[in-house]
Amino acid sequence: MSGGGETGARNLKQRLKTARKRTLSSQKWLERQINDPYVARAKREGYRSRAAYKLIEIDQKYKVLRPGQRIVDLGAAPGGWSQVAARKIGLGEGRGRIVAIDLLPMEPLAGVDFLxxxxxxxxxxxxxxxxxxxxxxxxxxxxxxxxxxxxxTDHLRIMGLAEMAADFARQVLAPGGAFLAKVFQGGTEGSLLTALKQDFAQVRHVKPAASRADSAELYVLATGFRGRQDTRAEA
Known part of the structure; x- marks a missing residue:
C-alpha cells in the first residue's frame, strides 16, 4: 500500500496547524484553498490561479476570445487570465496583442506586455x-x-472598481469590442448595467462554475461596443 495518503494527511494537518496562528478569515481562506478542486487543477495544468477557469468557462459559453485580438487585462496579477487569453488568441504564433496592467508586480509571461x-x-x-x-x-x-x-462596504468598493473599469474600457475599445468584469450581487450593480446598455449592444450577467457557489461574485459581459459618444456624435 502506498504511503501517499498518510503523507498527504500529515501535510494537511501541518498546514492547518500553522493556520491556527492566523486570523479566522485567513484560516477559512486557507481551508477553502486546500479543499478547492480548481486550485489543485490549476497547479496540475500550469495556470497561475484558479481564476483562469472562470475565463475558460465564460469563453466556452460566449466566445469572447478569438484569434488575433488586442486585449487589455486590468488587475492582471498573477496572470491567470492573461495565460488563458494568450493561448486562445494565438499569441505564441504571433497573433494578437495582450497588455496586462496592475499595481502589483507580475512574473513575466511569454508574449504578454506587462505594465x-x-x-x-x-x-x-x-x-x-x-x-x-x-x-x-x-x-x-x-x-x-x-x-x-x-x-x-465591500460591495460598494467592488462596484466602484467595476464602474471605473467600464469607464476605462469606453476610452480604449474599438467599435464592436467587449468588456468583461467582476461585480457582486447586491442591487447597486443595476446602475452599471443601465450605463453599459447605452454603449453596448448586449449586456448580461455570467456566473461561471469556477466561481464559488457561496460567493456573491458575478461577472458582467458587455458585447458590441457602439463606439465612444464623441465619435458617434461626429459620425
Whole structure:
C-alpha cells in the first residue's frame, strides 16, 4: 500500500496547524484553498490561479476570445487570465496583442506586455492603446477591492472598481469590442448595467462554475461596443 495518503494527511494537518496562528478569515481562506478542486487543477495544468477557469468557462459559453485580438487585462496579477487569453488568441504564433496592467508586480509571461501602472492614471488609456498598436477588442477585469469584512462596504468598493473599469474600457475599445468584469450581487450593480446598455449592444450577467457557489461574485459581459459618444456624435 502506498504511503501517499498518510503523507498527504500529515501535510494537511501541518498546514492547518500553522493556520491556527492566523486570523479566522485567513484560516477559512486557507481551508477553502486546500479543499478547492480548481486550485489543485490549476497547479496540475500550469495556470497561475484558479481564476483562469472562470475565463475558460465564460469563453466556452460566449466566445469572447478569438484569434488575433488586442486585449487589455486590468488587475492582471498573477496572470491567470492573461495565460488563458494568450493561448486562445494565438499569441505564441504571433497573433494578437495582450497588455496586462496592475499595481502589483507580475512574473513575466511569454508574449504578454506587462505594465506596473494604475489604470486610473489619466495617461493610462493613451499608453495602453499605443502599446496595443490600436484600440482594444476586449477589456477584461478580474479586479477585486481589498475587503473589510463589512458586506455593504465591500460591495460598494467592488462596484466602484467595476464602474471605473467600464469607464476605462469606453476610452480604449474599438467599435464592436467587449468588456468583461467582476461585480457582486447586491442591487447597486443595476446602475452599471443601465450605463453599459447605452454603449453596448448586449449586456448580461455570467456566473461561471469556477466561481464559488457561496460567493456573491458575478461577472458582467458587455458585447458590441457602439463606439465612444464623441465619435458617434461626429459620425
Amino acid at each position: 506596473e501602472l494604475d489604470f486610473l492614471d489619466e495617461k493610462a488609456p493613451e499608453i495602453l492603446v499605443s502599446r496595443l498598436g490600436g484600440e482594444a477588442d476586449l477589456v477584461m477585469s478580474d479586479m477585486a477591492a481589498n475587503t473589510t469584512g463589512h458586506k455593504k
